[in-house]
Amino acid sequence: MLESFYYTSPLFKAAVASYGLVLFTYLIGLFIQKKWYGQLSLGLFTAAFLVCTILVGDRWIEAGRPPFKSLYESLVFAVWTTSLVSLIAEWRFKVRLIGLLSTISIIGIFLFSLTKRDVEIIALPPALQTWMFVPHVISYFVAYGALFVAGLGALLYLFFPNGVASHHSLGKQEKIDFSVFTYQISKLGFLFLTAGLLLGAWWGQNAWSNYWAWDPKENWAFITWLIFAAYLHFRNIGSMSERGLAWVVIIGVLAIVFTYLGMDYLPTAGDSLHTYSSE
Amino acid sequence: MNNSSNNKSHNHTDGRVFKKSIHLISQTVLIGLISQNIYHWVGKNFLVPGIGFLAGILVFIGLVALMAKPLYRIIDNPPFNVSNLIFIALATALGTFIPQQTDAAVPGLIGFLQLNDIFHSWWYVSFFALMAGGLVKISSKKKFNLENIGFHLAHLSPILVLCGFWADHFLGFKGIIKLEEGQQKSTVLLYNGQSGEIYDSTELGFSIRLDHFEFENHEPDYRIQLWKRDTTGRAVMVSHGEVNDPKPSKMVASLPLEPGKIHRIYGSDMRFRLSEFYPDFEFEYEYPTNIDTITAKDPGIMIDLKTMDGDAFVQLRANVAGRNKLADMVNLGAWLEFYWDLPDSLNNRLSSAIQTGFTKQNRIIFDGKNQKIYFLIHGKITEKALKTNEFHAMSENGNIGFSVRHLMPDVAYMKATPATKSQELKNPVAKVEVWKKGGSAQNAFLYPTQSAGKGGSFIVPGTLYFLAMESIKDKETKYYKSEVSVVGEDGQIVKQSPIKVNEPMLYKGFRFYQNDYDPQNPNYSGIGVSQEPGLMVIYMGFFLLVAGVAHMFYVKKVNNHA
Numbered sequence: 001m002l003e004s005f006y007y008t009s010p011l012f013k014a015a016v017a018s019y020g021l022v023l024f025t026y027l028i029g030l031f032i033q034k035k036w037y038g039q040l041s042l043g044l045f046t047a048a049f050l051v052c053t054i055l056v057g058d059r060w061i062e063a064g065r066p067p068f069k070s071l072y073e074s075l076v077f078a079v080w081t082t083s084l085v086s087l088i089a090e091w092r093f094k095v096r097l098i099g100l101l102s103t104i105s106i107i108g109i110f111l112f113s114l115t116k117r118d119v120e121i122i123a124l125p126p127a128l129q130t131w132m133f134v135p136h137v138i139s140y141f142v143a144y145g146a147l148f149v150a151g152l153g154a155l156l157y158l159f160f161p162n163g164v165a166s167h168h169s170l171g172k173q174e175k176i177d178f179s180v181f182t183y184q185i186s187k188l189g190f191l192f193l194t195a196g197l198l199l200g201a202w203w204g205q206n207a208w209s210n211y212w213a214w215d216p217k218e219n220w221a222f223i224t225w226l227i228f229a230a231y232l233h234f235r236n237i238g239s240m241s242e243r244g245l246a247w248v249v250i251i252g253v254l255a256i257v258f259t260y261l262g263m264d265y266l267p268t269a270g271d272s273l274h275t276y277s278s279e
Numbered sequence: 280m281n282n283s284s285n286n287k288s289h290n291h292t293d294g295r296v297f298k299k300s301i302h303l304i305s306q307t308v309l310i311g312l313i314s315q316n317i318y319h320w321v322g323k324n325f326l327v328p329g330i331g332f333l334a335g336i337l338v339f340i341g342l343v344a345l346m347a348k349p350l351y352r353i354i355d356n357p358p359f360n361v362s363n364l365i366f367i368a369l370a371t372a373l374g375t376f377i378p379q380q381t382d383a384a385v386p387g388l389i390g391f392l393q394l395n396d397i398f399h400s401w402w403y404v405s406f407f408a409l410m411a412g413g414l415v416k417i418s419s420k421k422k423f424n425l426e427n428i429g430f431h432l433a434h435l436s437p438i439l440v441l442c443g444f445w446a447d448h449f450l451g452f453k454g455i456i457k458l459e460e461g462q463q464k465s466t467v468l469l470y471n472g473q474s475g476e477i478y479d480s481t482e483l484g485f486s487i488r489l490d491h492f493e494f495e496n497h498e499p500d501y502r503i504q505l506w507k508r509d510t511t512g513r514a515v516m517v518s519h520g521e522v523n524d525p526k527p528s529k530m531v532a533s534l535p536l537e538p539g540k541i542h543r544i545y546g547s548d549m550r551f552r553l554s555e556f557y558p559d560f561e562f563e564y565e566y567p568t569n570i571d572t573i574t575a576k577d578p579g580i581m582i583d584l585k586t587m588d589g590d591a592f593v594q595l596r597a598n599v600a601g602r603n604k605l606a607d608m609v610n611l612g613a614w615l616e617f618y619w620d621l622p623d624s625l626n627n628r629l630s631s632a633i634q635t636g637f638t639k640q641n642r643i644i645f646d647g648k649n650q651k652i653y654f655l656i657h658g659k660i661t662e663k664a665l666k667t668n669e670f671h672a673m674s675e676n677g678n679i680g681f682s683v684r685h686l687m688p689d690v691a692y693m694k695a696t697p698a699t700k701s702q703e704l705k706n707p708v709a710k711v712e713v714w715k716k717g718g719s720a721q722n723a724f725l726y727p728t729q730s731a732g733k734g735g736s737f738i739v740p741g742t743l744y745f746l747a748m749e750s751i752k753d754k755e756t757k758y759y760k761s762e763v764s765v766v767g768e769d770g771q772i773v774k775q776s777p778i779k780v781n782e783p784m785l786y787k788g789f790r791f792y793q794n795d796y797d798p799q800n801p802n803y804s805g806i807g808v809s810q811e812p813g814l815m816v817i818y819m820g821f822f823l824l825v826a827g828v829a830h831m832f833y834v835k836k837v838n839n840h841a
């Protein structure tokens with residue numbers, strides 16, 4: 001992994017370093033509950049997000065195409081959308097614990113991406129040479145980022161069922177209810193998940209003359225969508241406990257991870273059109 | 280919002296509803312299963328077209344009607360529908376763990392339960408039928424007003440999608456026309472979308488002609504690549520990154536051609552840099568002009584050949600056994616022989632004007648010391664002065680012949696410098712310098728894997744790394760495209776259009792896609808043909824679903840527990 005890191009671009013190294021710094025600040029922030037400190041961590045997180053934006057943009061220019069082809073590229077983009085949603089969540093709900101958990105996960109994604117690093121930029125196959133590729137992928141990754149952050153909220157709910165006091169600088173001290181937080185972020189995620197699924201079908205029709213081929217990846221995308229649709233309805237029925245709802249979201253996030261990374265482990269993956277090229 | 284006692288009784292009733300829902304959904308699924316098996320059985324035993332399907336549907340409707348009342352009462356109940364969503368999720372997951380449609384008819388339990396084709400099984404479709412019913416009822420019960428528009432859109436649009444889906448399934452088809460350039464066909468081979476198996480064919484009523492097909496790979500992009508061998512593996516590297524060694528080498532860095540830029544190899548003192556890139560490599564040879572002053576120690580001659588197969592050059596060495604002759608009958612029609620001192624016997628025979636003692640073989644004999652060329656062609660001897668860069672035609676039209684580039688009393692004085700013939704990427708070679716920190720540099724020439732075998736890679740001394748130069752990009756397809764004509768029944772061309780991936784052609788409700796090509800056969804193109812009457816309904820459903828959900832979430836917020 002160290003060798004892989006050695007050969008990455010200076011921009012990639014800068015991005016990892018910035019997120020490392022953000023993580024460090026959030027960790028210290030567990031002990032400093034001052035207004036200025038909260039602003040500092042959010043500011044640094046924003047700065048790291050900008051470095052990540054440049055990283056994605058630079059790759060886009062260097063490759064001469066949207067940087068979503070390989071697993072490595074998509075992981076970097078997942079960092080970007082997760083950061084984006086975390087920043088919005090932190091700003092909107094004034095909860096710093098989300099920033100902390102997000103940056104831990106982001107560092108994890110970066111480390112994982114090193115093992116999947118594509119040494120050489122690959123060209124786009126004909127099916128991916130279309131504008132439809134871009135909104136589809138962006139929708140999905142915004143959805144994944146949002147639902148991942150919602151999952152972090154669900155996790156926090158399990159630990160703090162009575163909520164925590166917000167120590168965020170930007171607002172007054174108020175209580176954060178993680179159940180509401182999870183619901184609000186899930187809604188955002190579900191909207192983009194729906195859009196991503198349907199844009200994918202539309203594109204599939206154009207590229208392969210098939211909007212739905214019962215391909216494993218498509219099926220798992222559908223399963224993920226069903227789980228979050230069930231979550232929204234469960235919440236509406238009101239019969240399920242808050243703990244139960246948090247678990248449904250966590251299961252939904254696990255389904256996302258499986259859809260994203262687990263397809264190679266399925267016996268039916270052999271003739272899937274939807275596999276990431278890695279290495 | 281809910282006080283706790285309220286919540287409890289709620290839980291209690293919901294618990295009963297969930298139980299009842301699961302019962303009813305399971306029963307419906309069972310009915311789906313039974314009906315499909317009846318459909319198959321009747322279809323096989325009574326050879327009347329459509330009778331099996333009819334029987335299956337009738338049984339399905341009949342059995343579901345038996346539980347119509349409880350089903351109708353519960354079908355719009357949220358717990359019923361959430362259970363249904365979960366059932367669908369589980370069944371879909373099952374279909375990704377069991378290989379689907381491995382065989383058309385699988386015997387035994389798997390076949391009976393349709394587990395080899397879950398997604399087209401009646402029991403799987405039953406879930407969606409229940410969902411559609413629920414959606415219709417829930418939507419019809421809610422007031423239609425502007426406030427509820429998001430709810431209605433989100434809950435009615437899935438019905439549109441399902442109807443479109445079913446319309447395509449029952450009224451449309453998917454197929455392929457396999458064409459060679461210049462061919463025209465009106466028959467579409469129908470295939471099963473999932474297994475790819477061709478089971479039938481249909482007539483279009485017009486023909487599709489493949490006027491032209493082309494595909495192109497990406498432009499080459501040569502890069503210096505650093506590979507790391509597995510400690511136990513051999514240095515094996517095949518272009519395209521595919522390595523067929525059990526312990527494959529791994530590419531760790533791929534660097535653009537930036538001459539002068541120094542790269543350090545991870546975990547070692549070794550450095551390297553590209554010193555020169557030659558797009559069309561050749562050696563430039565230089566020899567001193569004053570050859571009279573050079574002792575004839577190891578004489579040689581360098582000859583440029585012009586042949587039907589292109590240009591080439593040979594170097595003959597007078598004193599090296601086996602290297603002083605080129606028995607080239609095919610290209611020049613004569614042997615080439617080089618001597619510095621002509622052997623006496625040969626000299627005597629050449630100097631006598633009449634040819635005696637020679638074979639019928641055409642020969643061209645170079646005499647280095649006297650700087651002469653003897654042509655022994657068709658039994659006649661011609662003598663010429665040996666001058667460099669003078670072309671000697673061997674055919675009437677001058678297409679074949681040779682010229683002497685250098686006459687060398689001693690080949691040791693020959694200087695060869697790497698150079699490029701042109702800026703075209705014809706014979707790319709990279710010269711790299713490799714050195715240990717503080718030590719002196721070593722030159723290496725890298726060139727890509729040739730079709731015949733190994734490329735010129737260079738093992739960095741004392742490390743597990745080796746350097747190579749390859750282009751990966753140009754092995755990937757950039758695009759493929761068919762130019763087709765639609766030919767009417769009267770033979771008239773009614774439409775002409777290119778078809779590319781992502782750019783289908785539409786004609787009379789049919790869609791034509793670039794679906795298949797064969798790198799081995801550049802004249803073949805597979806044109807996918809489909810008729811999908813439900814497509815626009817599906818697209819509409821997609822759009823309305825997203826719009827409805829967005830409206831529900833962000834315009835008129837539905838009640839929630841906040």
Ligand code: HEM
Pocket residue numbers: 229232233235236354355356357360409410411412413414417430433434437824828831832837838839
């Ligand atoms: C037959 C199945 C379904 C039934 C009976 C049903 C019923 C309901 C009901 C009663 C509500 C609460 C509405 C309100 O409080 O104003 C609701 C909300 C909702 N439904 Fe459905 N629904 C079904 C399927 C679906 C499907 C397939 C989707 C997919 C998009 C969906 C998406 C939603 C959404 C997004 C909400 C809002 C949830 C929230 O904001 O918490 N529903 N549904």
